[in-house]
Amino acid sequence: MKAVVTLTPSLWLRARGVLAVVIVLLLALAALLFLRPLSTTHRASSGSLEAGTPLLLAPVGEAPSSTLAVQHTGLVLLDARAGTVRNRFTFSEPNEVIRGYLLPGGQQALLYRAPLESNATTYPSLELRRVTDWAVARSVPITPDIPPARVLAAQHPATAGQTPTVLEVVSEPTGRWAAIAFWSMATPYPDGTHSQLVWVTALDLQTGEWAPWAYALPSSQTVSLLALIDRILVLAHSLRTTTHHTVANLVSLDPRNGTVLAELPLESWSVQAKPLGENPSSPHNTFSTALTPQLWNNRILIVTDDLELFIIDPRNLRLVEHRPPLADRLVVSGRPYLIGDLLVLVGKSLWVLDVSNWHVMTTFPLPTIPEGNWLLVGVDTEQRTAFLINTKEGCLRNLDLSSGTFSGSLHCNLALDYPAPLFGWPAFMTGEP
Numbered sequence: 494m495k496a497v498v499t500l501t502p503s504l505w506l507r508a509r510g511v512l513a514v515v516i517v518l519l520l521a522l523a524a525l526l527f528l529r530p531l532s533t534t535h536r537a538s539s540g541s542l543e544a545g546t547p548l549l550l551a552p553v554g555e556a557p558s559s560t561l562a563v564q565h566t567g568l569v570l571l572d573a574r575a576g577t578v579r580n581r582f583t584f585s586e587p588n589e590v591i592r593g594y595l596l597p598g599g600q601q602a603l604l605y606r607a608p609l610e611s612n613a614t615t616y617p618s619l620e621l622r623r624v625t626d627w628a629v630a631r632s633v634p635i636t637p638d639i640p641p642a643r644v645l646a647a648q649h650p651a652t653a654g655q656t657p658t659v660l661e662v663v664s665e666p667t668g669r670w671a672a673i674a675f676w677s678m679a680t681p682y683p684d685g686t687h688s689q690l691v692w693v694t695a696l697d698l699q700t701g702e703w704a705p706w707a708y709a710l711p712s713s714q715t716v717s718l719l720a721l722i723d724r725i726l727v728l729a730h731s732l733r734t735t736t737h738h739t740v741a742n743l744v745s746l747d748p749r750n751g752t753v754l755a756e757l758p759l760e761s762w763s764v765q766a767k768p769l770g771e772n773p774s775s776p777h778n779t780f781s782t783a784l785t786p787q788l789w790n791n792r793i794l795i796v797t798d799d800l801e802l803f804i805i806d807p808r809n810l811r812l813v814e815h816r817p818p819l820a821d822r823l824v825v826s827g828r829p830y831l832i833g834d835l836l837v838l839v840g841k842s843l844w845v846l847d848v849s850n851w852h853v854m855t856t857f858p859l860p861t862i863p864e865g866n867w868l869l870v871g872v873d874t875e876q877r878t879a880f881l882i883n884t885k886e887g888c889l890r891n892l893d894l895s896s897g898t899f900s901g902s903l904h905c906n907l908a909l910d911y912p913a914p915l916f917g918w919p920a921f922m923t924g925e926p
Contacts, residue, residue: 548573550921555908565588594667599625601630602624603621616636637655637656659673665720676691757811762801763797781818784827785828788807798824798825800820818849837869837894843881849852885904887906
C-alpha cells in the first residue's frame with residue numbers, strides 16, 4: 494500500500510538567478526546531409542505506449558564512490574501516472590548521452606550524445622531513436638563544419654573550428670523539425686580566458702539536414718525556446734541592473750531562413766533586486782528573470798520567478814496583457830506547466846496560479862530533504878496532478894491539485910542529482926494529442 498500525506502497551502506520561495514545580455518544578428522546560407530549513426534548497445538523491454546499517457550524519460554545510474562558524482566548508465570522511460578517502466582536504454586559507456594528529448598506523440602526520442610574525451614575523429618551527435626526498441630532512425634553529427642556553424646564563423650571568426658555545444662532542443666508540435674540553441678567557444682583572450690557565443694538554428698528531423706542559417710546572441714549566456722508550426726520564439730535573458738528594466742528579450746524567427754519576424758523587449762515592473770533566501774533580510778539579492786515561455790489560449794505566456802506575467806500575441810509579438818509581480822521574493826524556478834487556466838510552478842512549495850485573473854490560488858509546501866531540490870517535471874492535464882522529483886531522493890511522486898494529496902514513491906532510483914537538472918533532465922511529454 495502506498496503511503497500518502499495531505500499537504501496544506503502555504504507560501505515559501507526558491508531562488509534563481511540568470512545572466513545574459515541580448516544582441517541580435519541575422520546570418521545566412523548553406524546545407525548538409527547527415528552521416529551514418531554511431532554504434533551503441535542497448536537493452537529494450539516491451540511495453541505499448543498508449544496515446545494520452547504522460548511519459549517521463551530520466552537517467553539512471555550510481556556513483557562509483559561516496560566522493561564521486563553519479564555516473565549515468567542508462568535511461569528509463571516511465572508511465573508518469575503509475576511510475577511503471579515502459580522501456581529501458583542501457584549505455585555502452587557511462588554518461589555517453591548528455592541530454593534527451595521526447596518528441597510529440599511519445600514514439601521517438603532525440604538523444605544528444607557526446608564523446609567523453611576530445612577526439613578529432615569523433616564528434617557529438619543528435620540521434621533520433623524509436624523508444625519501442627531504441628533503434629536509430631537517424632544520426633546527425635555536430636561538427637565545426639555543419640552549415641549553421643560555418644555561417645556563424647563567417648560573422649564571428651573567433652568561433653571558427655569550434656564544435657558547438659547543445660544548450661536546448663525544442664520540437665515544433667508535429668515533430669517535423671526542431672529549434673536548437675547552441676553555444677560556441679571563441680578564441681581565448683590573451684589572459685587565457687574564453688568567451689562563448691549563444692546562437693540558434695533549426696534541424697529538419699525528417700531528413701537530418703541543418704537549416705542554412707544561424708541567429709547569434711552575443712554576450713547572452715542562456716536562452717529558452719518555444720517552437721510553433723511556422724516560427725521559433727527565442728527568449729534571451731538579460732543581465733539586469735537597477736537601470737536595466739528588461740527582464741528578457743523575445744524574438745520570433747522564421748525557421749526556414751532565420752529571418753526576424755518580430756521582436757519584443759519585456760520591461761519589468763520590478764526594478765529592485767529581491768531576496769534569494771527564505772529570510773526577507775537576506776543580503777543575497779538578485780533581479781527577477783523570465784522562465785520558459787508557454788502557449789496558453791493561442792497566446793504566449795511568460796512568467797518570472799517573482800510571478801510577473803506577460804501575455805503576448807505570437808503573430809506579431811504584441812504585448813496583450815502585463816501584470817505586476819505577485820511576490821516580493823524570487824519564489825519559483827524551473828519550467829512552468831499549464832492545466833487549462835491553472836499555471837503550476839515549483840520552489841520550496843508547489844504554486845498554483847489562476848492565469849485568467851492572475852492571482853495565487855494556493856500553494857502546497859513540499860517536504861524538506863537535505864541537499865535536495867524539488868523539480869516540477871510535468872503535469873497530468875486529465876487527472877489534474879503535478880509530477881515531482883526531489884533531486885536527492887530520486888523518486889517520482891505526484892500531487893493531486895484538487896485535494897493536496899502527495900503520493901508515496903511511484904518510482905525511485907532516478908539519477909537526477911546535480912548536475913543532471915542543468916542538462917535538462919528529465920524529459921517529459923504530456924501525452925496530449
